[in-house]
Amino acid sequence: MESLNLDRHSVVPLYFQIQQHLLQDIRSGRLKAGKPLPSEEVISKRLRVSRMTARQALKSLCSLGVAYSQRGKGTFVSEIKLEKNFRQVQSFTEEMEARGSRPHSKLISSEVVPVGEEAALALRLPPEEKVIRIRRVRVADALPMGVETTCLPQPLCPDLLDKFDPRTSLYRTLSQGYGIHIVQADEVVEAGLANSEEARLLGISKGSPVFLFTRTSYVQGGQAVEYVKSTFRGDRYKITNRLGQSGNDNSSGGGM
Amino acid sequence: MESLNLDRHSVVPLYFQIQQHLLQDIRSGRLKAGKPLPSEEVISKRLRVSRMTARQALKSLCSLGVAYSQRGKGTFVSEIKLEKNFRQVQSFTEEMEARGSRPHSKLISSEVVPVGEEAALALRLPPEEKVIRIRRVRVADALPMGVETTCLPQPLCPDLLDKFDPRTSLYRTLSQGYGIHIVQADEVVEAGLANSEEARLLGISKGSPVFLFTRTSYVQGGQAVEYVKSTFRGDRYKITNRLGQSGNDNSSGGGM
DNA sequence: TCACCCCAGTTGTCTAGACAACTGGGGTGT
DNA sequence: ACACCCCAGTTGTCTAGACAACTGGGGTGA
Known part of the structure; x- marks a missing residue:
């Protein structure tokens, strides 16, 4: 001081x-x-x-x-440490790097398809709109962690499938290639069991416990740009969260 | 205006x-x-x-x-609504009331026992210390939701078992009876399968998907006062979370 | 047409104070 | 011994300004 x-x-x-x-x-x-x-x-x-x-x-x-x-x-x-921030939007890539793991991905499929009913609702798109759908197995340190299906409105990034290497970070490509900066997301977490396809892709037995994540991501101002459903292994994945301190916080360190 | x-x-x-x-x-x-x-x-x-x-x-x-x-x-x-606050410490009671459900609890057991290794670590207690352990089935609108095991250091609230009606809110009793106000908690969430005891208590079949919560709660200043492990039904429970807006927030509405 | 500049409007940061409300400790009086 | 008061220290709220940095639009000049 x-x-x-x-x-x-x-x-x-x-x-x-x-x-x-x-x-x-x-x-x-x-x-x-x-x-x-x-x-x-x-x-x-x-x-x-x-x-x-x-x-x-x-x-x-x-x-x-x-x-x-x-x-x-x-x-x-404060006596409690845990400065980790599980409140921020983080891509799988960012999250694994913060943990000290090497992330990568295996592509299952990538295609342009009509938006489904569920995704149309979340992304607020008309039902005839098309989306880019990318399915990937997410891997950390050579261990398969989860299966992820991402939907993006096609008009937003029409040539994404040419520009994007599916083994790398989607968020980074959206940010650097299209100026799309995801700043907020709503996420729903459910507990479920692996179906046979997921079990095969993740190398676990059918009926193993898994997390089911459903995430809708937004840019500044609230336009939805991404709808993701993913299944992560219950034996290799934990969520940790700091609750509390309701209210009285004032100005944080974002000033840069 | x-x-x-x-x-x-x-x-x-x-x-x-x-x-x-x-x-x-x-x-x-x-x-x-x-x-x-x-x-x-x-x-x-x-x-x-x-x-x-x-x-x-x-x-x-x-x-x-x-x-x-x-x-x-x-x-x-902002275009996004969801004013819900899943960042605040909430007891089961508060959470269910916020959802519009009627919460109550069925007591399984309540006793004073030596603190286990796991709880001693979380509560930072010496291994010879005793804790009050309360096991309850948590019920919302007559539907069993989860099984919860709470450990509290005995010196903190020696006569709790006399004062506390296990069907009501523990947090309310701690607050009103002992001046213990829980303001922060660390929570770990895992995905798992119901064992046979849990299945029986919750009325589901063994091997059904469940959430496993482990929570350590703190009072202002950081002293740990509660260690909870709970198992909640995967088919009746969801976690929803708003991520993002990293940093720039300034003074919220706490001023009263 | 297009690049550039300027300007009004807005948020971000900062100053130098002010009073209110609360805490904890010490002293005083009973 | 005990209740009470007072006081210094601290955070909470508020004022009335200031300049910086950025946005978007309009105007100017090439």
Whole structure:
């Protein structure tokens, strides 16, 4: 804290520089769990920023879950770690890379077909519209993890099947090739049993426990661009989630 | 918007009054999806509050997911609804009531036992500590939904078994009887198959698909107070989740 | 026609204060 | 011993501005 030199001419906001510095102190153990962070007043005085800026830095730590505030007492380092973010939209590729695994995919089929009733509803397309449907087996570190069927409206990316290597990340191709940035998704998770096709593709026995995911993805503004149904092995896949802290979060670290 | 009279002497913060009013406009359809909300400037002028206060109201809508901001353009009503909050810690009771179902529970057993290895790790208890263990079948609208085993450190609530009616909400009892307010939890979800005991208790056949939940709950400050393992029917239970909007949220509506 | 510039409108960040509400500890008076 | 008050420290809310960065549209000039 004492050693921090703020760069007042950087494009990086001050509150974000402060947030990053405090985060380092926490991760390195210089600030221990349960101990108070410097108060808004102290940060403000020491770093010569206004109290609102110091406050924004502290609040952003709260919304990351690494700290919490108590009125009249202070802001404290949270005892719980798990900075992982299972709340963000992540493609299979991103998720596996974050876990430290090498992801890839085996193509089952890719074709242009009429949108089914279910996908039409989710993507808000007229029933005569066509979609690009890609079926893949998702693999991490040479182990088959799940079967995934993705539907994208054809008008959105008409030449996708030429441009896209199905073994790589679809989200990356959509982002870099078409400027389609997926920022939000609704997901439904069900528990089910592998049917015989899934069992064969995944190398498990029929009737093994599986997760069934149904995901609809949106770009900024809410237009649906992707409808995905996937089946993942119950023995190799877990969902972990941090619940709570309802409400009081304020400004997180997104400022870049 | 025009008709809003702010109560400047209320204990309810101004930004929260504004947020609630805009939320009404959105829910009632007066503000339609995709349309811009009043800008910070406009709110500020019209309601005679400072721009920072107007801003806080708009940001809180963003963090609820009902709006989104674009720099240089404005703040817009999100096209996606689903205000449900599957990010909050909710007891089974709260969750079912939010769904519109009548929850209750059948007690299987309640006893004081030595903490197991697994629970000791999660609750950070020494291995010789004792826990209160409550096993219940969770029922919604007369349909059995799942089997739940809850472990609580005995010193925390020594006379719980006298005070607590196992057919009601444990969280409510902890909150009202002991001042223990659970504000955060880590949850792991797995897909599995019902064993014969679970099948009998839930009225399904052995080998049916089920969700396996493992939850550790914390009070403000991070002390673990509850370790729960539960098995829920795959045919009657779904998880839905909203992903995304990484980062930029600012102050939500918690101010009361 | 097209590239460029400028401008009004908007959100993002920041300042320097103010008062309210709450916490916890110390002191005072009974 | 105990209740009460007061006070310093802290977060919550709010004000009234400022400049930066970006968007989109209109106008200008080549």
